[in-house]
Amino acid sequence: MSNGYTLDTNILINLNRLYPRDIFPTLWEYLEMLVDVEWACICSEVLVEVKRGGDELHTWAKDLPGFVCDLTAGEPATVAAISAEHPGWVRETQNAADPWLIAHAIAHDRTIVSEERQAGPGVEDRNQKVPNVAAEHSVECIKFFELARRQSWRF
Ligand SMILES: [Zn+2]
Incomplete structure (x- = not known):
């Protein structure tokens, strides 16, 4: 059993694009209630990427109390280990937040929520996906x- 959820960038960008708040207010309220009970968060590296979803989404995430977690002690070492295991995976901007997302899930025993599809066995490192690397670290x-x-949730 995990201890709540940490969200990938694609979750917030998709929600904003496919389920905008003016049409799906309940969905956003449910998510905010989950944050309020400390059961959903994002790590600070994901917040940086959320800018891609526009200023409004970024401001919403940044200003939501308790949503954005600060880095904790073990996370940089986990990211370094993941980068060493998968040197071709993390590049300049692409996938930049992914190892941080996984490190955060490990540090806080959280389940990752991401729309990334699992890649097949033996995938080249540059095509590695969050679910694959998460599974290597026993993260759901x-x-x-x-x-x-x-x-x-029902809408
Ligand atoms: Zn967190």
Whole structure:
């Protein structure tokens, strides 16, 4: 059992694009309630990437109390280990937040919520995906609808 969820950038960008708040207010309220009980967060590296979803989304995430976690002690070492295991995976801007996301999930015993698909066995490092690397570290990775089902959300 994990101890709540940490969200990947693609979750917030997809929600904002596919389920905008003016049409799906309840969805956003449910997510905020989850944050309020400290059951959902993002790491600070994901917040940086959320800028891609626009200023409004970025401001919402930044200003939501308790949503953005500060880096904790063990996380840089985990990121260094992941980068050493998968040197071709993390490049300049692409995938930059991914090892931090995984390190954060490990540090706080969280399930990752990401829309990334698992890559097949023997995938080249540059095509590695969050669910694959998370699995190597025994971190669970689910998609948004699975989060909604587990929380019994209905819209
Ligand atoms: Zn967190």
